Amino acid sequence: MPPYQDINELVANLKKLKQQSSQQRAPPSNIKSKDKDGYDRDRKTNFLFGAHIPVSGDIFRQGFLLGKPNRNSVSTERCSNTSTFFAKAFGGKTDVMLSEIWKDWYRKHCKTQTNQKCDDNKRYASADGSCNNLDHPSWGVANSNQGRYVPAEYNDGFNEPRIYGKYGTKLPEPRIISNMLFRPQKSTKLSQDLTILHMAWGQFMIHDVIKTPITKGVKGSDIQCCDENAVNSPDCFSLLIPPNDPYFSNDRRCLNFVRSLPGKPDEDLPGLLATKECPFSQRVSNFMRKPPIETEGCRTLAKGPDTPCLVLSKGDYHDYCQKSGDKRVNVVPNLCALHNLFMRYHNRIAERLAQANFISWSSDQLFEETRKIVTAILQHVTYNEYLPLVIGKKNMIKYELFSAETGFDTVYNKMVDATVKNSLGAAAFRFGHSQITNFQSRMNSQYHRYSETPIEQTFNRPRMCTAQHGENIPDLLRWLFTDKSAEADRYFESGVRDKLFSKQQGKTLDLPAINIQRGRDHGLPGYNAFRRWCNLAVGYSFGRRNTWSLSDHSYSNTRLLRKIYRHPDDIDLFVGGISENHLTDGVVGPTFACIIGRQFRDIKLGDRFWYENKFAVTGFTLDQVNEIKKVKLSQVICEGSDVNSVQENALKAPSSENPRRECSDFPNIDLNKWKVPANGETFTTFGKTYQKNGGIV
Ligand code: HEM
Numbered sequence: 001m002p003p004y005q006d007i008n009e010l011v012a013n014l015k016k017l018k019q020q021s022s023q024q025r026a027p028p029s030n031i032k033s034k035d036k037d038g039y040d041r042d043r044k045t046n047f048l049f050g051a052h053i054p055v056s057g058d059i060f061r062q063g064f065l066l067g068k069p070n071r072n073s074v075s076t077e078r079c080s081n082t083s084t085f086f087a088k089a090f091g092g093k094t095d096v097m098l099s100e101i102w103k104d105w106y107r108k109h110c111k112t113q114t115n116q117k118c119d120d121n122k123r124y125a126s127a128d129g130s131c132n133n134l135d136h137p138s139w140g141v142a143n144s145n146q147g148r149y150v151p152a153e154y155n156d157g158f159n160e161p162r163i164y165g166k167y168g169t170k171l172p173e174p175r176i177i178s179n180m181l182f183r184p185q186k187s188t189k190l191s192q193d194l195t196i197l198h199m200a201w202g203q204f205m206i207h208d209v210i211k212t213p214i215t216k217g218v219k220g221s222d223i224q225c226c227d228e229n230a231v232n233s234p235d236c237f238s239l240l241i242p243p244n245d246p247y248f249s250n251d252r253r254c255l256n257f258v259r260s261l262p263g264k265p266d267e268d269l270p271g272l273l274a275t276k277e278c279p280f281s282q283r284v285s286n287f288m289r290k291p292p293i294e295t296e297g298c299r300t301l302a303k304g305p306d307t308p309c310l311v312l313s314k315g316d317y318h319d320y321c322q323k324s325g326d327k328r329v330n331v332v333p334n335l336c337a338l339h340n341l342f343m344r345y346h347n348r349i350a351e352r353l354a355q356a357n358f359i360s361w362s363s364d365q366l367f368e369e370t371r372k373i374v375t376a377i378l379q380h381v382t383y384n385e386y387l388p389l390v391i392g393k394k395n396m397i398k399y400e401l402f403s404a405e406t407g408f409d410t411v412y413n414k415m416v417d418a419t420v421k422n423s424l425g426a427a428a429f430r431f432g433h434s435q436i437t438n439f440q441s442r443m444n445s446q447y448h449r450y451s452e453t454p455i456e457q458t459f460n461r462p463r464m465c466t467a468q469h470g471e472n473i474p475d476l477l478r479w480l481f482t483d484k485s486a487e488a489d490r491y492f493e494s495g496v497r498d499k500l501f502s503k504q505q506g507k508t509l510d511l512p513a514i515n516i517q518r519g520r521d522h523g524l525p526g527y528n529a530f531r532r533w534c535n536l537a538v539g540y541s542f543g544r545r546n547t548w549s550l551s552d553h554s555y556s557n558t559r560l561l562r563k564i565y566r567h568p569d570d571i572d573l574f575v576g577g578i579s580e581n582h583l584t585d586g587v588v589g590p591t592f593a594c595i596i597g598r599q600f601r602d603i604k605l606g607d608r609f610w611y612e613n614k615f616a617v618t619g620f621t622l623d624q625v626n627e628i629k630k631v632k633l634s635q636v637i638c639e640g641s642d643v644n645s646v647q648e649n650a651l652k653a654p655s656s657e658n659p660r661r662e663c664s665d666f667p668n669i670d671l672n673k674w675k676v677p678a679n680g681e682t683f684t685t686f687g688k689t690y691q692k693n694g695g696i697v
Pocket residue numbers: 199200201202203206210211212213331332424425426429430431432433435436496511514515518
């Protein structure tokens with residue numbers, strides 16, 4: 001066996017072998033490697049662990065996440081199913097020796113942690129999700145590869161983006177697709193009944209599940225793929241701006257796009273969630289309607305790193321970049337509002353738990369139990385309030401997603417791998433981008449909208465959230481649960497389709513076009529491949545309604561798709577999914593509903609710490625589960641902010657069926673159910689006996 005000490009040598013040999021053995025899969029010879037504008041579109045490198053390895057998660061370090069934190073990045077088949085991967089990558093003619101070497105490299109770079117020892121007596125989920133599954137400790141772990149429901153289709157079988165269609169011609173440029181399909185003709189169509197909070201919750205919650213890092217340049221700098229010296233970089237996969245673009249000027253031909261890459265883990269868990277440091281005199285402990293809570297400090301998140309956040313008035317105490325454990329917190333005020341809400345909610349629960357007889361707990365214990373409760377609430381809200389509005393009741397039942405009304409429901413199945421899948425993060429769950437409106441607004445306590453800021457002016461500018469110790473947060477929340485979101489359809493507001501932030505001043509981006517490109521970057525197969533996997537009818541033609549046509553598209557959308565693609569197999573998953581007709585009681589069509597339903601089933605059934613499981617050490621008691629099941633998002637808003645009234649279903653606009661109610665009408669979670677007996681006393685649950693200090697006797 002050749003001594004491949006150097007990965008480059010190994011890569012070169014693998015490539016040579018591949019070239020020899022898979023002639024039939026090479027791009028047709030009439031396709032030039034350079035487009036007429038000089039951009040190299042046939043990426044030949046970025047072969048190994050660059051583009052497709054995962055990163056760690058952050059929010060859950062605060063205590064929120066869905067119990068199974070697999071946020072991370074892209075990934076390939078490299079960490080699993082290696083033989084299939086090889087057969088595919090090398091046209092079936094695998095050199096056994098090379099494949100062995102490859103696997104060796106592979107193992108080093110994939111965090112399989114096969115020998116990891118887990119303590120099944122640990123009550124709390126680990127920060128990175130390891131040991132959630134005791135038989136497969138690395139399943140769903142942060143920093144691990146994203147999985148796949150359908151095998152990847154990379155241009156070279158394993159790394160280069162999917163860029164060719166069925167007939168060997170290039171797939172259309174994403175910005176062209178975006179101009180033809182995603183550009184609103186008229187003013188925004190609003191959802192009939194969903195609030196902007198529905199959009200915001202989707203973003204907040206999914207950030208807890210997935211975070212795909214992109215490649216960084218020297219010393220962590222951002223790569224500018226449109227710069228002359230970077231256009232051929234293997235880490236770049238920029239988008240072309242067509243001539244006469246309706247928004248971008250003619251002298252701009254390129255939209256920056258950097259391929260995905262590994263990230264590094266974050267810092268350790270804090271005790272309580274960190275709030276902004278501030279002198280005691282500036283604390284606003286009696287600011288809230290509720291009893292004062294000392295730990296709230298300045299009541300906004302702690303200070304974080306400056307990038308990519310923009311502080312406009314340096315030196316202004318109220319204008320600073322926040323730290324939430326997830327750097328995306330500063331991206332847009334609606335997200336910042338929810339991070340702050342949950343930070344406050346967490347700290348309030350912690351304080352109340354401490355008051356309810358847990359004072360003898362260490363701050364770590366207090367933190368962990370609070371995190372466990374808040375995680376359970378996040379799961380409960382997501383599965384019972386949010387998801388039914390996305391994929392409809394039938395799918396909720398099909399994928400076993402509803403919680404039992406009361407009591408336990410032990411659904412854990414150790415054969416289920418909760419790992420987040422590429423098709424969810426790089427396509428299906430991005431449906432929410434279509435719900436974004438052009439403005440970020442605030443409403444006062446009379447529900448009067450007193451401020452409306454174009455969304456592009458708010459990107460990465462946290463001031464709207466941080467000002468006056470977060471006094472604006474309730475105003476943002478009122479707007480979120482009152483105004484309606486945009487309809488989730490094939491139209492995207494100009495605020496994100498033309499004016500998405502960019503670190504290069506003035507050089508804005510197109511979010512839905514990036515979504516298409518990200519799907520190709522991750523080697524997502526086309527729309528039909530997922531239809532097949534979902535057991536849905538596959539489209540063979542762009543004809544009018546017949547057995548071969550696209551059965552879940554309107555004919556007008558089919559006609560547009562025909563103008564864009566040569567064959568239905570070529571349709572990018574994001575494009576095909578977002579242009580489907582909606583389910584009658586959901587905001588996505590059948591294909592996205594299938595991917596989302598299946599992923600959230602995996603997250604639920606594959607989570608040993610799922611809040612409804614009746615498990616002795618890791619579970620809640622019956623009384624505790626029932627307390628959690630009483631909580632609604634509206635109550636979290638009441639408890640964690642200065643809002644005084646909210647409708648019961650905060651994800652639906654207020655109406656006669658869903659009237660606003662005073663916060664005092666909402667039952668608060670009764671933390672006495674977490675009370676341990678007085679000193680010396682013990683109590684028994686699930687066959688284990690506990691005493692006041694929380695330990696098992
Ligand atoms: C104002 C709101 C939002 C903005 C500005 C925004 C912006 C972005 C951006 C810039 C990306 C990275 C794109 C890439 O490079 O591939 C992204 C990724 C993503 N977004 Fe959004 N987004 C918003 C709301 C939402 C909503 C409402 C949802 C879902 C309901 C959502 C789901 C996702 C998902 C799943 C990803 C992929 C995450 C990953 O793999 O790391 N986003 N978003």
